[in-house]
Amino acid sequence: MNFSDRLAGAVERTGNPVLLGIDPHLDLLPEEFAVARDRSARRVDRAKAVARFCLELVELAKGRVPAVKPQAAFFEELGADGVAAFEEVVDAARDASLLVVGDVKRGDIASTAAAYARAHLAENGGGRCDAITVSPYLGADSLEPFIEAADANEGGLFVLVRTSNPGGTAWQTAGDVPIAGLVADQLTAWGAERLGECGLSNLGAVVGATQAAELAQWRERLPHAWMLLPGYGAQGAGAADVVGAFRSDGLGALVASSRGIAFAYAKDPAGAADWRGAADRALDAMIADLRSAVPHAG
Numbered sequence: 462m463n464f465s466d467r468l469a470g471a472v473e474r475t476g477n478p479v480l481l482g483i484d485p486h487l488d489l490l491p492e493e494f495a496v497a498r499d500r501s502a503r504r505v506d507r508a509k510a511v512a513r514f515c516l517e518l519v520e521l522a523k524g525r526v527p528a529v530k531p532q533a534a535f536f537e538e539l540g541a542d543g544v545a546a547f548e549e550v551v552d553a554a555r556d557a558s559l560l561v562v563g564d565v566k567r568g569d570i571a572s573t574a575a576a577y578a579r580a581h582l583a584e585n586g587g588g589r590c591d592a593i594t595v596s597p598y599l600g601a602d603s604l605e606p607f608i609e610a611a612d613a614n615e616g617g618l619f620v621l622v623r624t625s626n627p628g629g630t631a632w633q634t635a636g637d638v639p640i641a642g643l644v645a646d647q648l649t650a651w652g653a654e655r656l657g658e659c660g661l662s663n664l665g666a667v668v669g670a671t672q673a674a675e676l677a678q679w680r681e682r683l684p685h686a687w688m689l690l691p692g693y694g695a696q697g698a699g700a701a702d703v704v705g706a707f708r709s710d711g712l713g714a715l716v717a718s719s720r721g722i723a724f725a726y727a728k729d730p731a732g733a734a735d736w737r738g739a740a741d742r743a744l745d746a747m748i749a750d751l752r753s754a755v756p757h758a759g
């Protein structure tokens with residue numbers, strides 16, 4: 462089944478568009494995982510603690526949200542043991558029937574991109590995800606191997622179009638023919654040939670939830686794309702900011718939050734003693750917040 466229809470099914474089943482980010486920032490991990498940030502500890506023990514924390518987030522997400530987004534960098538900083546932990550978390554999430562968007566932000570010349578694509582999208586790749594994030598900076602030919610791998614494996618891509626960080630504006634929207642628009646139009650052309658039954662394609666776009674004023678325009682310019690919207694919570698965006706990205710049937714966008722859920726304990730008065738409870742309450746609050754602000758499927 463087309464990745465876009467698998468995602469639509471997951472959003473309809475759970476009745477919300479939350480993409481839970483799994484970003485195990487070592488410095489923010491609750492005390493019971495402190496070994497993970499102890500640079501004198503064995504890397505394998507640090508990575509095991511990271512995996513334990515992330516598996517708890519998978520449990521938290523299971524059956525409640527359509528998808529999770531593990532961020533590879535926080536695993537890779539622990540070397541081979543960290544990469545093994547990433548794979549363990551991806552497999553656990555897929556076993557829990559969560560769709561997995563591997564936040565790996567790959568992008569390279571085509572011959573190299575093909576190997577990155579096999580690693581993350583092909584059957585028996587090391588760290589196989591349902592979809593991954595990719596950077597389009599090297600041009601259309603650098604994305605083609607990822608598209609081929611996604612098509613061949615019922616997978617998807619989320620291509621960076623308009624990022625959430627403040628510095629993105631200067632490069633992505635500059636000039637007479639801004640790069641963000643070029644990438645969006647290319648995605649629309651490719652996506653038109655890859656529509657699922659939901660009318661969306663397996664080629665999605667990353668657009669920051671922090672770009673609230675632009676979201677309705679991107680929705681129009683990317684009619685077939687699932688939009689992955691990071692920036693909710695820790696980067697300051699709220700439910701009202703993301704309304705423009707949704708179709709009227711509640712499909713078409715996923716709202717991502719990482720630190721705002723996983724590390725809610727730091728801001729919750731009861732959190733010091735109970736980080737899981739704090740994350741659980743933050744996730745409930747995000748789901749309720751979005752259900753009241755945006756049209757919802759399911």
Ligand SMILES: O=C(O)c1cc(=O)[nH]c(=O)n1[C@@H]1O[C@H](COP(=O)(O)O)[C@@H](O)[C@H]1O
Nearest residue numbers: 532594624625667691695696718719720721
């Ligand atoms: O591709 C992404 O997920 C991404 C794109 C973007 O424009 N901005 C952005 O913040 N992200 C990722 O989304 C996550 C945001 O994390 P929080 O700010 O903690 O919710 C991080 O993993 C970022 O790498």
